[in-house]
Amino acid sequence: MEIDQDYRALSVDTLSQRLGGVDAVASRVGGEPASWGIREVGDGNLNLVFIVSGDVGSVVVKQALPYVRMVGESWPLPIYRAHFEYYALVRQAKRAPGIAPEVYYFDKPQALIVMEYLHPHRILRRKLIDGERVDQLGETIGQFCARTAFRGSELSLSSPEKKADVGLFSGNVAIPAITESLVFTDPYYGAEMNHHTPELSPVVDELRRNARLKAKVQRLLMKFTANTETMLHGDLHSGSIMATDTEVRVIDPEFSQYGPMAFDLGMAVANFLMAYFSQPAHRQESELDEYQAWILEVIEACFNHFNAEFRHLWQTERTGILFPKSLFEEQGNSADDACDALLEEIRLDALAYCGIEMHRRVLSLAHNADFEEIEDTALRAKLEARNVLMGQTLIMEPEAYSDLTALADLARAYNQQEVL
Amino acid sequence: MEIDQDYRALSVDTLSQRLGGVDAVASRVGGEPASWGIREVGDGNLNLVFIVSGDVGSVVVKQALPYVRMVGESWPLPIYRAHFEYYALVRQAKRAPGIAPEVYYFDKPQALIVMEYLHPHRILRRKLIDGERVDQLGETIGQFCARTAFRGSELSLSSPEKKADVGLFSGNVAIPAITESLVFTDPYYGAEMNHHTPELSPVVDELRRNARLKAKVQRLLMKFTANTETMLHGDLHSGSIMATDTEVRVIDPEFSQYGPMAFDLGMAVANFLMAYFSQPAHRQESELDEYQAWILEVIEACFNHFNAEFRHLWQTERTGILFPKSLFEEQGNSADDACDALLEEIRLDALAYCGIEMHRRVLSLAHNADFEEIEDTALRAKLEARNVLMGQTLIMEPEAYSDLTALADLARAYNQQEVL
Known part of the structure; x- marks a missing residue:
């Protein structure tokens, strides 16, 4: 796709001149564009x-x-x-x-x-680094993921409507390729643009020798790249979430593509877990336990509200071609078991995608401020190691942590572990 | 998409006039178009x-x-x-x-x-009804499925090339909708255009009461409709295969779409199994056992050559983004186990898709001549019942029949069973 010849990057100096005449903008900003x-x-x-x-x-x-x-x-x-x-x-x-x-x-x-303009919202990642709490964070993200997952799928949409939308989004060939390499492949070999905390090297080397892990990750890449279940946000990390203490909003879906229902959920939870593991570098001892416990509650709420909302939509809005009522309710059969089985599959894939996101954020090109701003690299590596190893466990045996208590226990166990 | 206003259906009377001036046609046919x-x-x-x-x-x-x-x-x-x-x-x-x-x-x-023009090839379905053998039938179909599956996927293609092709094919919104309803949904309730042999009704009624079966089928529909692993033929039944006694060709890919690697393989095998179960109505007792045994050999060859060819391509042509050599061979890790695991997944899904095809061909709109031409409806229903029940078993527990001997044993057992 060529750039339109009229394309010009905006600047602080040219913006008011270029957008001052656009009523949708001028009426909301008000006053003289020059001012x-x-x-x-x-x-x-x-x-x-x-x-x-x-x-x-x-x-x-x-x-x-x-x-x-x-x-x-x-x-x-x-x-x-x-x-x-x-x-x-x-x-x-x-x-x-x-x-x-x-x-x-x-x-x-x-x-x-x-x-x-979202105001006074702050980027969630900064709030988590600063130890701030956000009411309804897990609830809102879990619900958002469930609603977009369900309503963008053929559980809700007609087949032609969905196919046309998949066709529209397939025009986006450059962005998926970034996710495919940066998220799924680069972390697992010495890709050119990678970097990681030097002291983390022993953990990284061992991870990259794990052939079974790499095979599982590539199978999940195959599911990601060749799956059009629903329209994803595609980059739902804590830098794509803005919040006040009581309101949660989601921004920046430029990595949107059709893909597996589990992906956004897994990526969001990964970012909560990275916030969790990085806390010892950002909190006083006195606040640490309580704040980390709150993050684990957010994760639990996120999963629980994903499931609750998905089940609700399954019962009230299942109007697409998948699991039609003609096969179930109208024949006196409940479709609830089918919903639960699908949710269990989504949970397992979400945990595995979660593990992959936990890896790429400390091993590939685009790191997280949660870890990156820890100046003491020995401490940073120690906390990153816990994160990397939990990620590995989630990819290798997600079925062991589908139970949310087991998942929280796993996080608490790695949080105590002296890896490096 | 609108029909071009110049579109005119051809007829025997207008064809030579309309195509006589097209050199690619005229030079291959030869002589005066009028003749x-x-x-x-x-x-x-x-x-x-x-x-x-x-x-x-x-x-x-x-x-x-x-x-x-x-x-x-x-x-x-x-x-x-x-x-x-x-x-x-x-x-x-x-x-x-x-x-x-x-x-x-x-x-x-x-x-x-x-x-x-394929000559003297005949439609395979007719050859199977007539008791003819085709050399290399399973080998050719297995290889064809493996080559198209592998080379149309991101195991082989670059990400942008694959995405562009998925975009192109997503323009086809009407054809997938037919497969989705006729194959996956209509068989399992009293859809308007359905018909089945009257004597088969008790088996049909019980099948449609099986909620777990219907849920499994719908999950496979979800995999079919929201999956773009590779470019499928999309309708690889024995009416889409033409053969002499020694050559096999595949025609009519108008149902082509991107979808799961297992689909074509499963549909082809289903049609071999339907030929198998219908044989008692088409063969003399003296030829029956031997011909049915040959069909089971075709099925075994089809699966084995799919796997062998897929493994060969995995080792020699894995140039796409999936399972890249940078993660495996170049780090001293074999990717063979990953290939085997993927092939096992493909096998299981192929068996389940096979079971669905076995159902829709006797329960939905488009039936097979293999059964449909059996005039004695009591006999037809008896043979169809074996086919329907084996299909159900393959959908419900494909993992029990991934072993090809177990699969052949299952076919032989149903072939003896007096269901009706």
Whole structure:
């Protein structure tokens, strides 16, 4: 896909001139465009992000750059990823209302989305590093994952509607390739862009010698890359979640693709677990136990509310081609067992995807601030090792930790383990 | 997708005029178009098929009709299925050379393909009903399934190439919906277009009361409809296979879609099993045992050659993103166990898809001549019942019959069973 010849990257200097005449923007910001307050705040890896403020209010302007921002122009990346972010945002708004930022304006050739400014929300990762709590965090994420998973699948959609949407998203060929290599493959060999904490090397070396583990991860990659069960967020880590102490929102679905129902859930839980394992470096001893216990409660709530919401939708909105009522309820057969069996499969895959995300965030290109900001590399490696080993266990035998108490016990056990 | 306004269905009277000027056709048929011999031979469910003969040779002309031929204009069906048939034929020619008919000419607006005339090949289903043997039948079909499965997947293709192809095929929204309902759902309730042999009713009723079975089938439908592992033939029954006594060819991939690697293999084996169970109505006692034993050998060869060819390609052509050598061979780890584990999964799913195909061919809309031509309905129901019950066993516990001796024993046991 070529870049439109009219594409121009925005800047703080040109933004008001270029968007001042767009009513959907001007009416929400208010006042003279020339007097708008404009800040570039993109701290992610890929895009330009501006906060634009005026007399009436503020909006966020996000524009894709034709390369990976954190690497530079040497790694080109199609700007059409903004189109898929837009398609994902409008679908999420319909399938799980109130969680994604509202979209005010979309300019396709400019790969530009103007959307709701979330305030005073902070990036969840920062809140977790700072030891802040968020009410209903696990509940909201679990529900969000269940609603988008169910309503984006053929449990809900008609076959032609789903096929057409899969076709639309299959136009996004560049983004899945990033996830495929950075998440699933690079962590398990010495890929060029990898880096890890030096003291972690013994654990990394042993992990990379585990042929059975690598085979399991590649089987999960196959399930990820050749599966179109539902429209995923695709990058649901704690940097894609914004929150106040009482409200949770999900942003940045530019890695959206059709894929396995378990993926978003697993990635979210992995990020909670990484927050958990990194806490000893961020908390005073006096607060540590209680805060870590709270994170484990978030994980439990996330899984439980995923299941509860999925079951609820199964009973009330099962209008697609899969498990139709004509085969079950209308013949006097309950479909509840089928739902439970599917949820168990989703749980196991989510745990395995969780383990993979725990690995790639300390072994591959894009690390997490949770660990990365720990300056004492010996301490960092010690905490990362616990995280890596728990990830390995979850990939190798997820069935042993499908029970949520067993899962929490496993986290607590690794949290005590002196690996390095 | 709209029908091109220039689309006109061909007829015996108009064909030579319309295709006489197309060199790719005229040069292969030879002589004056006005003197071509033209026969309409479409005995399938959907399309027009002509054999066109002249001084030099013969070609087949296949054109999609904008409705389902066996039902009539009341069931419209997009002619674009011919486009996907063409896309599939050229891919099969590349991935498993020498099996699909060679394409000479493709006219997209007319939904028309001119291709190799296979002669003296007969439809395999007829040969099996007539008790004829085909050398290398199982070998060829097993190899064909393995080659198309492997080379159409990300074990072989690059991620962007595969994603683009999935996007292309996702334009085909109408055909998958047919398979989804006719194959996976209609057999298990009283769908409007269903019919079955009256004497089979007790078996059918019990089957449709089996909630666990229906749940398993729907889970397999979910795997079928939300899976893009490889490009399938999509309708690999014995009416889509043509053969002489020594050569095997595969035709009619208009149901082609991306889907699970196990699907074509399972459907082919189901059709061999249906030939097996129907034999007592078609053979003299004196030939029966030996011919049925030959069919079981075909099934065994089909599975064995699928595995052997898949393993060979795994070792020699694994150039895609899945199970890359960087993770295995280049780190001193064999990937052979991973291949075997994947083949075992494919085997189990193939057996389950096999069971579903065995059901839909006696319970849903499109039946098989193997059973349908048995005029004595009591005998037909007796043989169909064995087939239905074996199908049920394969869906419910495929893991018990992954061993090919156990599978053949199961067929022999049902073949003796007096169900009705």
